Amino acid sequence: QVQLVESGGGMVQAGGSLRLSCAASGLTFTYYAMGWFRQEPGMEREFVATISRDGASTFYAEYAKGRFTISRNNAKNTVTLQMNSLKPEDTAVYYCAAAYARASDLYTTRVNYDYWGQGTQVAVSS
Numbered sequence: 001q002v003q004l005v006e007s008g009g010g011m012v013q014a015g016g017s018l019r020l021s022c023a024a025s026g027l028t029f030t031y032y033a034m035g036w037f038r039q040e041p042g043m044e045r046e047f048v049a050t051i052s053r054d055g056a057s058t059f060y061a062e063y064a065k066g067r068f069t070i071s072r073n074n075a076k077n078t079v080t081l082q083m084n085s086l087k088p089e090d091t092a093v094y095y096c097a098a099a100y101a102r103a104s105d106l107y108t109t110r111v112n113y114d115y116w117g118q119g120t121q122v123a124v125s126s
Helices: none
Strands: 003-007 010-013 018-025 032-039 046-051 058-060 068-073 078-083 092-100 120-125
Touching: 003 092, 018 032, 018 092, 018 120, 032 068, 032 078, 046 068, 046 078, 058 068
Parallel strands: 010 120
Antiparallel strands: 003 018, 018 078, 032 046, 032 092, 046 058, 068 078, 092 120
């Protein structure tokens, strides 16, 4: 079955960096656009970043632009979210997701995603 397994979360001070990784298995990775979402307790899960099937196109939430970078390695079936200049408001559980996609399509809404990981906690202290 399809599995998305996130890693790399943890606790960091404001201004620091974290690198989240997601390992995918059980699917043809190159058929899927990949995305990262995050969720704070009691809040809706929100979009962070997405990358196209071939990695050529990316799109970010406004708050992530200039601080976060999404990338993928299709040879290793992995997607990564590099997060720099972290702020306390970035504290959340971060989820990796896969969306069956055409060509260079990008998706920013949860309903477009077919598979989800279990999430990894990121905590940023002030």
